[in-house]
Each structure stands twice: as structure tokens, then as C-alpha cells.
Amino acid sequence: MSVIVTGASGFIGGAIARALADRGETVYALCRRNPEIPGVNFQHWDITEPAPAAVTSLAKSATAVFHCAGIASVSADDDELYEVKVTGTRNVLDAFPQSRVVHVSSTTVYSESEPHAELWEEAGPKDPNDFADAYSRTHALAEQLVGRLRADAAILRPAAVYGPGETMLMPFLSRMSKKGVLRLPGGGRQKITLTHIDNVVRAALACLDVPSAAGPFNIGDPIPYRLKEAVVTHFARMGYDQVVIEGVAKDKALVAAKLGLKVKSIFKRGDFAKLFLVRYLQSDRTYNLSRQQRVLGISTTQHLIPSRLQ
Template structure:
């Protein structure tokens, strides 16, 4: 029998595929390019297209599908995001009608413009029409598809992910530092749940070991961090240049990000990542992890504790 990972050439899918390869599993990576992971077989498939004969044959012996394929770039074209995240998800569900499905989603399915204080899973997904960015909207649409077609699926909603190989949050903050100073909205006093990649992998594997687990699960490090403390600790661990964290008014940070996007778009260099992250980091982002602990039965690790507390 086989275990499938879509998007194994990416950060999340690759981490899950590598972990599965250490178990007594026959693992296949499905995607556009071979991730070349030792112990993982490869089957080419562009999920924006219906499954071909080779994939359908593979489906007959597949027990579990980890659907990790997506586009990590917030700045991707809206049509591209929809094709991969929504059409692609539908094609995966159609191709593997009998396999257990573990769908990797995100806490971006909750409203992006309010504080998130210990949110339970039933707070999302919000109506896709309420999102003004296609990245969050397509995550919500994909979840709706999975819930409607495969109500027995497990849906994992990690908070902002960090760890070796991550290319969005922490690397962006490192680049945003100027002359040794990093200005964060509100001085970085926001409380925020973060998810180390190892904790997400642990949750994903638990979905194999607990086959009755279904529905959405918030996934994160056990206790929320204060943003500035998490950033300082992570920078030190990664041996980034040390920074002094200063505050910038939230409305000023948002205005600067919107203005910067307009200017860059004028010169055909528009990138929505900065605006997305500024909006994300303006608010508390904490999530209730009870289902992670009680249903999946896992204990996650607080990776960003300062060394003096370890």
C-alpha cells in the first residue's frame, strides 16, 4: 500500500515526506517536479489537470493522501492561486476517493482584520468573499471543498510556520531590518501563535496513527509568544545579524506597506507579501490547541524559548 504526498517539492510537503520515509511506509511524491527525497518515489502530476492513468492506477493502492500542494507566494497571480489551491484540491479529491485525506490548510482562513484571541476551529473558515487577498480566499475555498466532499478528512491549520527552510515570515523580517533596527507594528507586543515545522509534521503523522481524527485542527507551538521575543530568539538561533526592535504605529506601518505596493506595482515590481505580513502582524494571533492535544494526542514543543529557560 502507498502513502501520497502532494507538494513534496515544497517546504511543508517535503518535511512531511521525509518524515514518512523514515517509517515503514511506501511513499510517493506527486507533483510537477521530483523533490529527490531519499526513500520517496516520484510520480509526475500537475494537479491543476485531472489525474491521468498512472495516478489513477496508483490511487488503487493508496491508503493516505497528504495534500500539501499550494503556492506559498502571497504575490502569486490570483488565477494561479485558484488553479492550484481550489481546482487542484478538487482534482486530488476526485483522484483518491477511497484514501484517507489529510489536508494542509492555514489559520489564514480566519478573518484577517481583527484580533484572534484563543480562537477555536469553528471560527473559520470565513466566507471566502470576505477576504480581500486571493491567498487567504483560496485557502478558505479549498477547505470548503474538502469539508463538503470528504467530511471524514483531517484539516490541519498551522499558524505562521517557521523553521529550517521557511521562506516567508522570519526571512522577511530579517530583510526588513535596516541598519540594525527592525520596526514592528506596536513594537512587537502582540501575542502570536507560531508553528515550528517539526510540530506540524508531528500533527500530520498523528493523523495516520489516529485514523478517526477528522475535521479542522489548529496546529501550533504549545504557548503563544510575544512577537518581539520570538523574533529576537529566532534571529539569535539562526545567527542573523542582531537587531534592536522598535515600534511603529500600526496605521503608519499599514500606510507605508500600501504605498510601497502601489509604487512597486507602477514599476511592474509589485509584491503583496509585505502588505500581507504587515496586516497579519498588526493583531494578536492566538489559537486554541485543545483538539491538537486531545484528539491527535500529541505534545508539541516550544522551540523559541530563550536559552535561559530551556
């Protein structure tokens, strides 16, 4: 018997594939490039295309599919995001109709216009038409697809994921800093749930151990952080250049990001990432995590120092 991991050449998929191999599972990585993970078998597949025979032949022995494939850029082309997250998800479900499905999603499926304060899983996904960006919209569409076709699937919604090999939030914040100063909306005082990659892996493995677990699960470090404190602590641990955090009014930051995107777009250098981040940091982003413990039976670890203001 075997376990399938799509997107194993990426940050989350690679971590899950390594953990599965370490615990003795026969693992097949289905992706466009070889992740070169010891103990993991590679099979080329671009999931935007129907599965070739070499992939469908694995279905008979595949007990579970961890669907982690995605695009780690909020600025990616809309059509490309749709092809990977929506068409790709449909192709994966079709290729493995009998296997246990663990679908890796994101807390971006919750409404961007409402406060994220201890949100329970039933708060999302919101209507995909309500999202201004294709990254969130396609995550919501993919979740809806999984829910319709595989009601018994587990859907993991990690909040902003960080750790060795990270690709999104923390690296982008590091690139935003100028001359050792990082300006954050509201001075980084917002409370935010973050998810260390080890906690994502712990939740994923629990989905194998608890095959009856179905539906969405918020995944995160157990206690929300004050963003500014989490950034300073994490930057020090990861070897990023240290920064001094300064505040900028949230509305001013949002206007500046929109203007910056418009100006850059004129010169065909538009980058949606900064606007996405500023929108993301307009308010607290915290999620109720009780279901991960109650149903999956896991307790996650607080990898960064919690705020003194908790």
C-alpha cells in the same frame, strides 16, 4: 500499501514525506519537480491538471493522501493561486476517492478583520468573499471544498510555520530589516502563535495513527510568543543577521504599506507581501490548541523561548 504526499518538493510537504519514509511507509511524492528525498518515490503531476493514468493507478494502494501542495507566496497571481489551491485540491480529491485525506491549510482562513485571540476551529473558514487577498481566500475555498466532498478528512491549520528550510514569515522579516534594524508594528509586542515544522509533522503523522480524526485542527507551539522575542531568538539560532527591533505605530505601518504597494504598482513592481504582513501583525494572533491534544493525542514542543510576559 502506500502513502501519497502532494507538494513534497516544498517546505511542509517535504518534511512530512521525509518523516513518513523514516518510519517505514512506502511514500509517493506527487509534484512538478523531484524532491529527491531518500526513500521517497517521485511521480510527476501538475495538480492543476486532471490526474494522469500513472497517478490514478496509485489510488488502489494508497491508504492516505497528505495534500500539502500550494504556493509559498502571498504575492502570487490570483489565478495561479486559485488553480493550485482550489482546482488542484479538487483534482487530488477526485484522483484518490477512497484514501484517507489530510489537507494542510492555514490559520489565514480566519477573518482578517476580527481579533485572533485563542480562536477555536469553528471560527473559520470565513466567507471567502470577506478576504482582501487571494492567498487567504483560496485557502478558505479549498477548505470548503474538502469539507463538502470529504467530511471525514482531517484539516491541519498550522499558524506561521518556521524552522530549517522555512519560506515565509521569518525569512521575510529578515529581508525587511535595514542596516540591522527591523521595524515592527507595535514594536513586536503582539502575542502570536508560531508553529515549528516538527510540530506540523507530528500532527500529520498523528492523522495516520488516529484515522477517525476529522475536521479542522489548529496546530502550533503550545504557548504563544511575544513576536519580538521569538524573532531575536530564532534569528540567532538560524544564523540570520541579528537585528535591533524598533516600533512603528500600527496604523502608520498600514498606511505606509498601502502607499508603498500603490507606488510600486505604478512601476509594475508591486509586491503585496509587505502589506499582507503588516495586516497580519496588526493584533494578536493566537489559537486554541486543545483539539490537537484531545483528538490527535499529541503534545507539541515549545521550540523558542516563551515570553517573560506570559
